[in-house]
Amino acid sequence: MSFGSDIHDKPGPLSSPIERRHTTFPCESIPYVLSTADAAVILLSSLIGGTLYQWSIGNPTPNLLPHCAVGLLASFIHILRISGGGYYDFQYASKPRVEAVDILVSWVTTGLLLAFFAFLLKIGVAYSRGAFVIFFFLAPVGLLGVRKVSKLVLARAIALGMIGRRDMVLIGDQLELSVLEPRDLLAFFGAGDVNRFMLSKDEDPLEREANDIRVVNSVANFVRERNAREILLAVPWTDSARIDFIREHIKVLPVSVRLLPDMRVRSLTDYSSSARQNIMSVEILGAPLSLLEQGVKRLVDIVLASIALVFFLPVMLLTAIAIKLDGSGPVIFRQFRKGFNGQQFVMLKFRTMTVQENGPSVTQATRNDPRVTGIGKLLRASSIDELPQLINVLSGEMSLIGPRPHALAHDSQFEKMLSDYAFRHHVKPGITGWAQCNGARGATPKIEQIQERVKLDLWYINNWSLWLDFQIVVKTFFEVLRKRNAF
Template identity: 70%
Template sequence: MGYQLTIGNLVPNILPHCAVGLLASFIHILRMSGSGYYDFPDSAKPRVEIGEILICWFTTGLLLAFFAFLLKVGVDYSRGAFVVFYFVAPAGLLVVRKGTKVALAAAVSRGVIGRRDIVLIGDLHEIAALEPRDLLVFFGTSEVSRFTLSSDDDLQKRESTDVNVINAAANFIRRNNCREVMLAMPWEDTGRLEFIREHVKTLPVAVRLLPDIRVRTLTNYASSARQRVLAIEIQRAPLSAAERFVKRVMDIVIAALALVFFLPIMALTAIAIKLDSPGPVIFRQFRKGFNGKQFMMFKFRTMTVQENGPAVMQATRDDPRVTSIGRLLRSASIDELPQLLNVLKGDMSLIGPRPHALAHDNYFETVLSEYAFRHHVKPGMTGWAQCNGARGGTPTIEHISERVKLDLWYINNWSLWLDVQIVIKTFFEVLRKRNAY
């Protein structure tokens, strides 16, 4: 419009020109997004990507000219207006990009935006060498929770301090539901890297090793805003954010429908328990959930005792502590129905490793190194182990070892279809009443 008014022409119909602008925007955004241009870490880098923007825009202009020639619509547009648009637009793109970076930097420094689910564990010198600019590049934030390892020369003292530091980091991760751990350590210190890796493997988080000082110097990682930062993934998170969302939606929908369907049965069960023996209808017991967090699990009371302490005796076949109505509830797995409330609360999932009493959990973790991996996902009302007959008591290490193998297979091979299969298998397993007592 400005061009036409300047040369003394009438203002043309603006809609076709808006269509050209939208097409140009679509082509430019599509091409730039493919290289990670709009990812938060790249947008937070201070340097404006002048070369990348100009090259992308000018090739976009050539594509527009090609489409105009191909569709024979070039005569409908002013060549002078197109040339003005062709050279004014990149200036606007550069100004907006710079303004975006300034605004992002200010927002990050105020803590308005930026990732807070990352924990940094590392060597004193490596962490000290990370500047605020590096934190923006690596994490998209100006500050992360840091846990510095020991700098003691004595190997035994250093390992002892490192264990305390890692335990403190693990507790912080569980309290704040962190999703990622970054390690900042010299790459040549392979012994210490393996030591740290062994101690963080029980955490259900992604663990990545950042480039150390030497590698960052060699790669000049900040020289290009489009360059991908080198970080080695040494542990993958058990489920991605999208997978966790899908699984949670499935839990809520099915648990809500099941609760409505089984409500009459649950009401009759509560009356029967109250008439059968003295005590509460619902049995409550602490269990470990996702990331080792404790939660209160609900069941219909089936015993005359309510153990929830450091010593809990597992139920055995023909256990005299089981009430007469409790024996029927346990054989039909009706005693597990109150856990639908745990699923809706988010403490449990429909499908996952079955949670054990804290006393048993703590013991199993000491005798089986892989046992803690079960806490990489939420515990379930039923699971792959239960569908394969591994239910009931675990009187020997061999029994719990077999159950752990099945649970870990489920975690490593999770899919929505697998959860559907387990739901179907559970129905037939309940009818078989195998190992149910």
């Protein structure tokens, strides 16, 4: 009976970053390094082109400001143009062939756009055609050279184990994992060192299922601890029952899950050229928000939360004084909640009740609840008690907009009642959300009420956009004025 590796007694990664001899460079940083290198080459080529041309016409002190501006514009156009096809992605960049055609086509397109802008803006006087010609032919030489050098450096780093896929997990059965050679891992992952988990090889169905559950649970813990963003499956495509089993048990995680081609599928393709092409895989679960969307949402959170914190600081100071004058007890109420990916954090609120429940049993507030203090009634009705959560937003534990987090005791109860409840943790919890601005706030004594709230939360997750977040902010303002279900 085996559900881990032949070396480990417990299910876990067959190769863990903790056990590596070398300090691994995060592969998710590779696109930024490569794009920065290309930008530097283009900018330097523009400056060299301008300098050489000015010297050729007898001008020893050229004005390099126009050439710097053109270089920056060209860098932006070229990087934007070529990155759309995954040119800077780790898997693509680590393949040995230099994409000469892609680079040249992108650069010619960039040159034509620059010429169009020069004609449109009439900047020919400040930027000479001679300098542009030198720049136009010099830059692609540098881009090709940098690409070749970067591939050699990446190949060497991969061979030494200096680059690893800490953001990716590989789950597979024993046979499929055993036939994945270093060449295959390089083609699939862009690295020969990944976090691998082996499924059970038991023949008995009950033992196999029990051990697979333990492996999947280990994967879930690993994903949460290491903040992994992608899971790949290496199991036979004919084993649909196992694929469905893993998909069902892993869907609570906010990660993308892709099914790799198995041995039979690879044998039917020209797999010998895998190093020169994108490898086919099937996405069986999608992440709710892409990395770019998460980054944009985080940036908006930081900017708006900082402004809101400064704006509401006088209100918060007056509130703290009022709470202290109203009676004994702390100003801030702290309670454990579940956040993104089910990770626990301490949520902050102004204290509005005489009790501070934060254990396995938490009683929800009701209308005319005797535990609510005099000042607490005003704070809860106006939602001023939620303002300290701006600190949670700035610390990255919460977002301005998202599903409202519940007390841990209620989370455990609701997860047992509703199978889709855990999907709320696919995004960061929010100070307000789509459910709250549609009236689904306050106590949830009936299952129908929590069902409606979860339904609205999941709709938000599946339909997220910045425009939707803006609408929620506006609707929340009017919802606070209405004081619906606020007690």
